[in-house]
Amino acid sequence: GLSQVNGPLKPRYVRVNTLKMDVDSAVQELVKLYKVEKDETVPDLLVMPPGSHLHAHHLVKNGRIFLQGKGSAMVAAALQPEPSWEVIDACSAPGNKTINLAALMKGQGKIIACELNEERVKRLEQTIKLSGATNIEVFHGDFLGLNPEDPSFAKVRAILLDPSCSGSGTITDRLDHLLPSHSADNKNYDSMRLHKLAVFQKKALAHALSFPQVERVVYSTCSIHQIENEDVVSSVLPLASSLGFELATPFPQWQRRGLPVLAGSEHLLRMDPEEDKEGFFIALFTKTTSKLEDSN
Ligand code: SAM
Numbered sequence: 001g002l003s004q005v006n007g008p009l010k011p012r013y014v015r016v017n018t019l020k021m022d023v024d025s026a027v028q029e030l031v032k033l034y035k036v037e038k039d040e041t042v043p044d045l046l047v048m049p050p051g052s053h054l055h056a057h058h059l060v061k062n063g064r065i066f067l068q069g070k071g072s073a074m075v076a077a078a079l080q081p082e083p084s085w086e087v088i089d090a091c092s093a094p095g096n097k098t099i100n101l102a103a104l105m106k107g108q109g110k111i112i113a114c115e116l117n118e119e120r121v122k123r124l125e126q127t128i129k130l131s132g133a134t135n136i137e138v139f140h141g142d143f144l145g146l147n148p149e150d151p152s153f154a155k156v157r158a159i160l161l162d163p164s165c166s167g168s169g170t171i172t173d174r175l176d177h178l179l180p181s182h183s184a185d186n187k188n189y190d191s192m193r194l195h196k197l198a199v200f201q202k203k204a205l206a207h208a209l210s211f212p213q214v215e216r217v218v219y220s221t222c223s224i225h226q227i228e229n230e231d232v233v234s235s236v237l238p239l240a241s242s243l244g245f246e247l248a249t250p251f252p253q254w255q256r257r258g259l260p261v262l263a264g265s266e267h268l269l270r271m272d273p274e275e276d277k278e279g280f281f282i283a284l285f286t287k288t289t290s291k292l293e294d295s296n
Helices: 002-009 023-030 070-079 096-104 118-131 171-176 184-209 230-242
Strands: 012-016 045-048 065-067 086-089 110-115 136-140 156-161 216-221 245-248 269-271 280-287
Touching: 012 023, 012 070, 023 045, 045 070, 065 096, 070 096, 070 156, 070 216, 070 269, 070 280, 086 096, 096 110, 096 118, 096 136, 110 118, 118 136, 156 184, 184 216, 184 230, 230 245
Parallel strands: 086 110, 086 156, 110 136, 156 216
Antiparallel strands: 012 045, 012 065, 216 280, 245 280, 269 280
């Protein structure tokens, strides 16, 4: 398929599951097969040559490493949850970012992994099992249906929101647009689909910001479209600031930031399909609490 034509250009990223194995041991094992480097941006992430064949590798099969793109691995890292925290992963299946959170939290604290789709809940549970994480509670249901005032969420300090998106940042999806079958009808369909996705994304982000004890919210998509990215952030800014949130800068050393269509776009993070071999978007909201002891 189209992805095979372009696939070889894309480096292979591997996240070491530090719940099961340390990074240096993983490097020692993988370097027997391929060149391995530590990623310069994301801790616990390894970069290997394009085309590295790892799907059947024993470290993958036993959950010591996970094949996870760089953009994906930046999301949980941007959220920076403390090990003792309670965290919600709002749209969690198949669970790559959920188990990434679990590793960053050293298997401590609690993660509530919410997923609407029943089939995908099964995949989420398989991923969690493979990771060895024991601090994840799966909730099968609608994130929008969770009541922020419910006492069971009173200790939630951070939310990761990676909602359904167009996937336009992935290679196969982008090449679809070059196919002759991409007619005016398809374009109409695409813009309606994008609009529907954006409506949900805005609702879900506003909902995430409304949990009373939450002080960090990360929003991500694998889309290149402004309507799913900067526009979603723009739409919640008044609410966010009324609740005491501001935009923070995930990975400040990263060059590519948001499209300059809103005040604060320099805080947003973009990955570029050409430069970075994938399209990705991350926004981070933080609330400065009055709890001074937290800043130590
Ligand atoms: N974060 C996941 C990962 O890294 O493995 C990928 C998440 S995927 C982009 C979005 C997920 O959100 C899908 O599994 C979809 O079924 C789920 N979803 C969509 N609407 C939802 C809702 N209202 N509540 C909870 N989950 C929802």
